[in-house]
């Protein structure tokens with residue numbers, strides 16, 4: 001049994017929520033710089049160059065890349081030989097979020113209930129926490145801070161199995177087309193296939209956090225990622241919706257076993273500020 005103090009998680013989350021808001025992750029930075037070189041639309045190219053300049057100012061001044069500093073999502077993969085000490089894990093994670101948003105002067109965007117008074121909690125908590133238990137003694141911490149301009153454009157479709165891969169393509173491309181300029185393109189798109197209604201959405205969220213330099217390990221799904229990317233960029237939405245070749249930087253697909261009668265398809269839309277980080281503790 002390995003003992004891990006929840007204070008370690010709290011402090012790491014405090015650090016990471018600031019880091020992802022101040023600096024583009026390496027994969028996003030690389031993709032946007034490549035796109036700026038390859039973009040053939042004049043206004044598209046200028047827009048990408050502005051995004052790069054914006055990110056350089058943010059990094060230099062330690063200010064957020066975007067005013068929407070997001071809702072924090074935490075995926076924790078916990079080795080079952082780990083015993084957490086020094087308090088409740090959930091409290092420590094939320095404490096890390098609150099400390100990070102306070103220390104980094106990041107906008108607090110969370111309201112305590114969604115429909116009636118919508119009172120701001122003033123510390124950007126609570127965050128969303130997903131845990132999974134695996135063998136071993138390690139703790140993998142993966143975080144994202146999700147902006148809602150793009151989150152609001154996400155969709156879920158309960159496809160019939162007979163709709164097959166073409167049905168998946170239609171659902172994903174329809175979601176991207178509908179998102180258009182509202183999702184602050186160039187977008188990163190996470191697609192979750194299989195599982196249940198709810199779990200497909202979790203898979204899609206996890207897919208947005210996967211590196212844009214990676215592919216699905218299954219070559220059929222890797223090919224689907226590539227084909228979807230080509231189709232998405234043919235939509236000519238362009239950087240910030242101003243037309244151009246670069247509408248989507250990457251489409252990541254994750255899948256899970258599902259019921260014989262269904263083929264859930266969730267599309268989680270993310271933006272050019274797809275903030276994500278992963279560490280092993």
Ligand code: SF4
Pocket residue numbers: 066067068069070146147148149150151183184271272273
């Ligand atoms: S969708 Fe992304 S780029 Fe647009 S406002 Fe939200 S965080 Fe910022």
